[in-house]
Amino acid sequence: MRLRQIALMTDDLEKATSELTDLLDSEVCFRDPGVALFGLRNVLIPLGSDFLEVLAPEQEDTAGGRHLKRRGPGGYMVIFQCADGEAARDHAVQAGARAVWQHDESGIHATHFHPRSLPGAIVSIDSMEESNPDYCRPDARWHWAGPDWKSHRRDNGVVGLNGAVIRSRDAVSAAARWQEVLNLEPSAANPDALKLDHGEMQFETGSDEDSDFPAFRLRHSDIPSLLSRAQELGLPHDEGGVDVAGIRIELDAVPR
Secondary structure (H helix, E strand, C coil), rough: CCCECCCCCCCCCCHHHHHHHHCCCCCCCCCCCHHHHHCCEEEEEEEEEEEEEEEEECCCCHHHHHHHHHCCCCCEEEEEECCCCHHHHHHHHCCCCCCCEEEEEECEEEEEECCCEEEEEEEEEECCCCCCCCCCCCCCHHHHHHCHHHCCCCCCCEEEEEEEEEEEEEEHHHHHHHHHHHHCCCCCCCCCCEEECCCCEEECCCCCCEEEEEEEEEEEHHHHHHHHHHHHCCCCCCCCCCEECCCEEEEEEECC
16 A cells, blocks of 8 residues: 555645745645535645645635644645555445545545544545556556646655654554554554555554644655755754644655
């Protein structure tokens, strides 16, 4: 299973987008009119061949608006790509997860699951049919990023997503639930993580009653330049990452 996209919720879409694109030396590749179905606006930003989505409510009494009131800006969705979204959906439902939205058109099989099913975030499991079934290749189909996302990629050091962090009062139980629903294997190197095609889902202990999604990991080939931009933008940062738009971006160095 590949972590293909993460989504943040914010109350100021343009400010968060500006901070993120300036920090990452990137640009918006798509604004999806389809998210109006959920009372939201969004932007998509390429992370190599993965994606960062920023969402903001544009109507009253939406799930996104309630999330902001409860938790404030920050991590909202974790979106996976797999070989067979229908089979993954069936497995998750049989494990007791509750599907709240599904899409089965144009070779796309996508399902959103209620955050009570997987503590910490709304999870989507998606597959997208195409002639080459290797969904881990850099140019694999990803409908949600728009028709020309490849033309918006930059030589900016960003390689791709390398995982996400879920925080819970009972991190062991949260990890076990994610493992059961998503059919993931434990990481051999990290006892607090589950293995993905690229990177890991990590689980840490927090003091809040509500589980949340406080950080994601980014593979990057020029971390000093990114941290220099963080300094110029006045964003809190250290050698390991940057805090921006309500979430922490943890940095993993990879060769250029």
